[in-house]
Each structure stands twice: as C-alpha cells, then as structure tokens.
Amino acid sequence: MALEHAILVSLLERPGSGYELARRFDRSIGRFWTATHQQIYRVLRRMEADGWVRAEEVAQDGRPDKKVYSAAQPGRDALAAWLREPVEPETVRHELAVRIRAAAFDDPAALIPEVERHREGHAALLARYLLGERRDFPDAGTPGTLDAGQRLQHVVLRGGIEYERMTIAWLDDVLATLRELAEGR
Amino acid sequence: MALEHAILVSLLERPGSGYELARRFDRSIGRFWTATHQQIYRVLRRMEADGWVRAEEVAQDGRPDKKVYSAAQPGRDALAAWLREPVEPETVRHELAVRIRAAAFDDPAALIPEVERHREGHAALLARYLLGERRDFPDAGTPGTLDAGQRLQHVVLRGGIEYERMTIAWLDDVLATLRELAEGR
DNA sequence: CTTGCCTATGCAATTCGTTGCATAGCAGGA
DNA sequence: TCCTGCTATGCAACGAATTGCATAGGCAAG
Numbered sequence: 001m002a003l004e005h006a007i008l009v010s011l012l013e014r015p016g017s018g019y020e021l022a023r024r025f026d027r028s029i030g031r032f033w034t035a036t037h038q039q040i041y042r043v044l045r046r047m048e049a050d051g052w053v054r055a056e057e058v059a060q061d062g063r064p065d066k067k068v069y070s071a072a073q074p075g076r077d078a079l080a081a082w083l084r085e086p087v088e089p090e091t092v093r094h095e096l097a098v099r100i101r102a103a104a105f106d107d108p109a110a111l112i113p114e115v116e117r118h119r120e121g122h123a124a125l126l127a128r129y130l131l132g133e134r135r136d137f138p139d140a141g142t143p144g145t146l147d148a149g150q151r152l153q154h155v156v157l158r159g160g161i162e163y164e165r166m167t168i169a170w171l172d173d174v175l176a177t178l179r180e181l182a183e184g185r
Numbered sequence: 186m187a188l189e190h191a192i193l194v195s196l197l198e199r200p201g202s203g204y205e206l207a208r209r210f211d212r213s214i215g216r217f218w219t220a221t222h223q224q225i226y227r228v229l230r231r232m233e234a235d236g237w238v239r240a241e242e243v244a245q246d247g248r249p250d251k252k253v254y255s256a257a258q259p260g261r262d263a264l265a266a267w268l269r270e271p272v273e274p275e276t277v278r279h280e281l282a283v284r285i286r287a288a289a290f291d292d293p294a295a296l297i298p299e300v301e302r303h304r305e306g307h308a309a310l311l312a313r314y315l316l317g318e319r320r321d322f323p324d325a326g327t328p329g330t331l332d333a334g335q336r337l338q339h340v341v342l343r344g345g346i347e348y349e350r351m352t353i354a355w356l357d358d359v360l361a362t363l364r365e366l367a368e369g370r
Numbered sequence: 371c372t373t374g375c376c377t378a379t380g381c382a383a384t385t386c387g388t389t390g391c392a393t394a395g396c397a398g399g400a
Numbered sequence: 401t402c403c404t405g406c407t408a409t410g411c412a413a414c415g416a417a418t419t420g421c422a423t424a425g426g427c428a429a430g
Contacts (some may be wrong), residue, residue, distance in 0.1 A: 002280050003416095009287045019378050032279030039417065041379065064378045064424070080291045087280055091387095094217035095187050095272055097341050102194045104334035107266045114272055139316055148366050149289035155362045156282050159355045166351040170344045177340045181333050189388090204408050224387065228412065251408060276417095 003043050004052070006033040006139035008071055008079050011053060013149075017071035018044050031160055044069060052078060100174060109182035112175065119171040133174055188228050189237070191218040193256050193264050196238060198334070202224035218344055237263060248319060285359060294367035297360065304356040311349035318342055353361050 010021060010029055021044075024030070024038035047053045052075030055067045096118060103111045137154050139145055146154065195206060195214055206229075209215070234239045237260030239250045256264075281303060288296045291313035323326050324330055331339065 002278075002283055005287060006283045009283060010289070012290050013286075014246050019377075022378095030277070030283035034276045034278070036378085036418070038419085042416090057336055060377090066378060076290065079218070079287055080295075083284060083287055083291050083295050083296055087303060090278060090280060090295055091219045092215075092217055093187075093219070093275060095275060097217035097344065098187055098191045098194060099268060100337050100341050101198075101308070101334075102190060102268055104337045105194070105197045105261065106268050108333060108337070110265075110268050118272060148287075148293060152285050152289045152293070155359050156285050158358060159282065162355055166347050170347055173343060174340050177310065177336055181336065202408075203410095209410095221388070222409085223389085223411095228387095245407090 002082075003033070003035055003039060004047060005079055005082050006035070007040065007043060008052065008075050011069055011071045012076070012079075015068055017058075017066040017068050019066065021069075032156070047075065050074070079144070103178070107182075108178050112178050112182070113180065114169055115175055119168060119175070122164050122167050122171065124163065126168065129157060129161045129164060133161065187267075188218070188224060188263055189232060191220070192225065192228060192232070193237065193260050196254055196256045197264075198259070200253055202243075202251040202253050204251065206254075219340070220299050229278055232260065235259070288363070292367075293363050297363050297367065300356055300360055300363065304353060304360070307349050307352050307356065311346065311353065314342060314349060316344045318346065 006025075006029060007021060010016070010024055016024070018037065018041045021040050022035070025033070025035045025040065044055075047057050048069070051072060053069045054072045054075065055069050058066050058068050060066060073141060096115070099114070114143075133154075137146070137150070140154060191210075191214060195201070195209055201209070203222065203226045205338060207225050207306070209307060210218070210220045210225065229238065229240075233240050233254070238252050238254045239257045242250055243253050244250050244332075277305070284296060318339075322331070322335070325339060333357070
C-alpha cells in the first residue's frame with residue numbers, strides 16, 4: 001500500500017489541503033496513482049495521528065475552513081525507508097485486454113467503437129503530455145539547467161509519453177485486427 | 186469490477202476448477218488481471234448462484250474432489266452485454282513512478298538496485314512472451330491459418346510484447362538519469 | 371430566480387481484496 | 401523419517417476501496 005507515500009511526495013513537492021490533493025490526484029499524480037477524496041481524507045487523518053504530516057487550520061472568507069497539510073520529518077524518514085524496500089509486484093487490471101479476448105465469443109465488431117474511443121483518449125493524453133513537456137522542460141538538452149527533482153519528474157513524464165505512443169500504436173493494431181475479423185464474415 | 190468477466194472468458198476458452206483457474210491467473214490471464222484463489226472461489230460461488238456457470242463434481246483418486254466449472258448461456262449473455270458497455274477508466278497503480286519522484290527528496294542512488302531488479306524482471310517476461318509467440322503463432326504472417334480467437338489472443342500478446350519493450354527502454358532511461366544524479370554529487 | 375457547479379470535509383454502508391489458517395492424502399528429496 | 405510441496409477447497413477476520421449521501425455558502429449562467 002503506497003497511497004501514504006504518494007501523498008507524502010505530493011506534499012513535499014507542495015503543501016496542500018485534502019481537497020487540493022484530491023484534485024492533484026485527478027491530474028498529474030493520478031497518472032500513476034489514482035485515489036478518491038475519501039481515501040485521501042482517511043489516510044491524511046491516519047498520517048497526522050502518526051506524525052507523518054502536520055496540519056494547519058486556515059480560515060477562509062466565504063469558504064469552509066481548510067486544513068493545509070505539510071510533510072513532517074517522521075514522514076520524510078518513512079519515505080526514505082520505503083525507498084529502500086523491494087518493490088512489490090504490481091497488481092494489473094487491464095480491462096481492455098480482457099474484453100478483446102472476450103470478443104472471440106461474441107461479435108468482434110461490437111468492440112470497435114469502444115477501442116476507437118479509447119484510442120482518442122490516449123491520443124488526447126499524449127498531446128497534453130507533449131504540451132507539458134514543452135512548457136516545463138523547454139531546454140532539457142542543455143546540461144546543468146535542471147535540478148534533481150525536475151530531472152526525475154522529466155524522466156517519469158518521458159515514460160508517460162512513451163507509454164501513450166506505444167498504446168496508440170497497439171490500439172491501431174487491435175483495430176486493424178477487429179476490422180479484418182468483422183469483414184471476414 | 187470485471188473479475189467475473191475475466192473468469193468467464195477463461196472458462197469459455199477451457200472449463201476448469203477454481204484451483205485450475207487460480208493457476209491460470211498466476212500465468213497467462215494474470216498478465217492483465219490478477220486474482221487470488223480466495224477471490225476466485227468466492228466469485229465462482231456467486232456466479233453459480235446467478236446461473237452464469239455450471240458446476241460438475243468430479244471425483245478423483247488420491248486427490249480431493251474438484252468442481253469443474255463451465256460457462257452457461259446466461260453467462261455468455263452477460264459477457265455480450267458487458268462488451269457493449271463503455272470501458273470504465275482504469276485505476277492506475279504505478280508504484281515505481283511514485284518512488285522515482287520520491288527519490289528527489291532522498292538519495293537517488295538508493296533506488297538504482299531496485300530499478301535494475303525491475304528491469305531484469307521485465308526482460309525475463311519479454312523473453313517468455315517471445316518464446317510463447319514463436320510456439321503458439323509460428324506462421325502468423327500467412328493469412329487464413331488462424332481463427333478469430335487465436336488472432337485476438339495474438340494481438341493481446343503483441344501488446345504485452347510492445348509494453349515490455351517500451352518499459353525496458355524506459356527503465357534504461359531511468360537508470361541513466363539516476364546514475365548521472367548519483368555521480369553529479 | 372433558480373439551477374447547477376465549485377470549494378471543503380466528512381459519515382455510513384457495502385463491496386472488494388488480502389492474509390492466516392485448516393483439512394487431507396500423496397509424492398519426492400534430505 | 402521427516403520435511404517440504406502439490407492438489408483442492410474453504411472459513412474467518414481484517415483492512416482497503418467504492419458509493420451514496422450530507423452540509424453549506426458562494427458564484428455564474430440561463
């Protein structure tokens with residue numbers, strides 16, 4: 001279970017309230033770790049009880065109060081210890097692959113619109129990634145212009161870009177196969 | 186929740202007991218949908234109650250009896266209906282990416298052995314995929330030699346192969362970055 | 371003026387997933 | 401001989417995740 005650690009990383013990069021964290025998880029962090037606001041609130045309370053994070057009540061006018069969390073030293077220590085633990089095998093949940101194999105027992109053509117929708121989603125995400133890369137890392141080729149945090153964020157982003165490119169190419173392969181099967185009879 | 190559907194696909198491809206299904210999930214199917222034997226037994230009982238699968242008690246000598254399940258018509262219908270539903274957004278859990286960003290707040294070099302271990306695991310998996318491809322689809326280039334089920338299994342396998350290739354290349358990128366950061370100070 | 375959305379947090383209920391343990395006979399190696 | 405591991409199923413307990421709902425004021429569009 002690494003939600004605690006994902007939250008810690010996010011809070012180290014910038015402090016924020018539970019609500020703000022939930023929105024970050026909907027965007028950037030959520031690309032490699034998803035979480036709902038319920039999970040985040042629950043874990044934040046536990047982390048505060050364990051001393052991993054500190055909370056500061058902030059009154060706002062016209063808005064409900066918010067609790068701004070920031071990472072505390074015990075949290076940093078826990079993160080460092082976690083980094084030295086072995087990575088547990090990831091649980092995979094690739095629904096589309098299940099569906100593609102399921103299509104053999106039904107009409108393969110029925111899957112085509114869904115795969116097309118999927119492909120569009122990945123293409124849009126790739127475009128967003130490339131935009132973000134040009135914005136945040138315009139001169140990544142020049143050595144010495146980026147600090148460690150930025151270089152690590154960039155290498156994770158490059159992974160996302162390559163993943164999307166690969167996925168789009170594969171979905172084209174899937175679509176070609178499905179269309180051939182649909183025409184074949 | 187698509188465990189029911191993954192089990193249905195597996196049973197349509199070949200009937201089997203809960204235990205056999207658990208072992209399939211450890212291997213082929215488990216590459217895109219993981220499940221423990223406890224989950225499988227629980228879901229199988231529910232599916233039997235719903236009429237999605239039929240069970241047949243098989244006595245064995247020297248072994249405990251086993252219940253061999255096979256997909257029933259209501260299960261096929263449910264699968265066909267599921268194929269027409271929109272794909273729900275997948276929940277991503279990419280622990281390594283979280284760790285890489287976490288490394289910015291600790292010693293990046295501490296992550297190198299774990300990433301190397303990860304890379305070896307993916308390289309081994311790629312080798313297994315390629316072996317399986319040569320064994321199961323030796324003349325995929327010749328049209329007309331494969332039926333729909335085989336062609337769909339093959340396109341899923343090609344996805345796995347491309348995913349592993351991409352991941353290995355990315356992990357090399359990650360390792361190069363981590364090593365530069367470790368040498369840089 | 372009202373409908374809906376955004377910020378901000380939380381309770382409650384349910385389902386899902388994991389872990390530990392139990393049974394029980396058989397096969398193979400130390 | 402003892403120990404480990406495989407087949408085959410299952411109970412019990414716990415923890416994690418999801419879903420629905422609630423509060424509550426503000427802001428903007430129709």
